[in-house]
Every structure is written in structure tokens, then in C-alpha cells.
Amino acid sequence: MSNKNGQPYEIIARGDLFMLRQHLEMDRDPYKRWQTQGMWREFDAPWDQNQPDNIQKQEKHKVRKQIIDDSGPRKMAVIATLENQPLGWVSRYSFRNNPEIWFVGIDICEDDYLNQGIGTEALNLWVDYLFAKSNFHKLCLDTWSMNPRMMRVAEKIGFAYEGSQREMQFWQDEWLDLVHYGMLRKEWEAKHQD
Numbered sequence: 001m002s003n004k005n006g007q008p009y010e011i012i013a014r015g016d017l018f019m020l021r022q023h024l025e026m027d028r029d030p031y032k033r034w035q036t037q038g039m040w041r042e043f044d045a046p047w048d049q050n051q052p053d054n055i056q057k058q059e060k061h062k063v064r065k066q067i068i069d070d071s072g073p074r075k076m077a078v079i080a081t082l083e084n085q086p087l088g089w090v091s092r093y094s095f096r097n098n099p100e101i102w103f104v105g106i107d108i109c110e111d112d113y114l115n116q117g118i119g120t121e122a123l124n125l126w127v128d129y130l131f132a133k134s135n136f137h138k139l140c141l142d143t144w145s146m147n148p149r150m151m152r153v154a155e156k157i158g159f160a161y162e163g164s165q166r167e168m169q170f171w172q173d174e175w176l177d178l179v180h181y182g183m184l185r186k187e188w189e190a191k192h193q194d
Helices: 025-034 052-065 118-132 148-156 185-193
Strands: 011-014 018-021 076-081 086-095 098-108 138-144 160-171 174-184
Touching (some): 011 118, 025 086, 076 118, 086 118, 098 118, 118 138, 118 148, 118 185, 174 185
Antiparallel strands (some): 011 018, 018 076, 086 098
């Protein structure tokens, strides 16, 4: 594919209504806007949101995360409509002491696209891409107890509830639990044999 300037770009995965693709220069303005507005900020660790003066630093970090490294597939992809409008991103990360276990995240940053199943399909495509392009053992997904939509998405695509750490974050006069989900490679493989 190519963008409006005719520059080619990689489509990582394609769904019925949107795609996962590499980060493009045209994503810079929406990304800057997302750092200061959008409902997504209310659910993705709102106590730790970026200040406007850190936007450029954070943007460079997001772009670096998408680079393919020696340990496998991309670390980040942009969620975009088939018309190439960016909507948010998916990501993966791991910890040095256990590189066979990856964590995934997703943010739909355009409010008009929430509650339409895009997050479910995007995360499902991302999980399929990561398992298909690597040999790692397990995917994990953590969310907060104040985010029931993310819990439903995780369960819908086959993540198993693995427990929670109670009252890990105090936010808006309430203690929140950190909720853990996981999917083993053998569980993903069994799901794709049907």
C-alpha cells in the first residue's frame, strides 16, 4: 500500500473495517491530539497521563517501539481505517528477566470509533500476528478494575482470567485492582485448529 503522498507502507494485518499498519509521518498530528484529549485517557492509567510538554518525547518513544528487533515481530502497530485514518495503536513489550512472556496493550483514541467492536478485532489480529510471527510462550494483558470493556475484549478473544492484585492504585476516591489475563501458545493453537 502507499499513503496519499505515494510512499509505500506495510500493512501488518487487515480486518473487515480497518487495518494494523506501520507508523507514518501523517500520524504525527493525531498522535499529538490524542495526548491531550479522548476518552481513552480515562482508562489507560489516567493518573500517569503525559503532560503536553512531553508529547514529542513520548511520540519518539512510540515510533521506536514499532521497530522490528531480533526477538521477533513489531512492537507496535497503528490501528487505521481502510481509508488510512489512524484510530489508535496496539503494542507489545516484555521484561528482560522473562523474554518468552510478552504483554500486549491497545488504545482506540478516536471517540467516534469506540463501542463498535474495533478493539476486539484489532486485538485479535494483533494476537494472531504475534503468535504467527514468533515462537514465544505466552501473551499477557493487564488492565484496571475500572475498565470492564477491556476485560470483556480480553475474554472474548480467548484470554483467561488469571487473577488480580487488589487495591493497587488509588484513583478518584477509589482503590483499583490490577487485573491479569493470559493466553498460552497452546491455547492459541487449539483455537486455530477448529
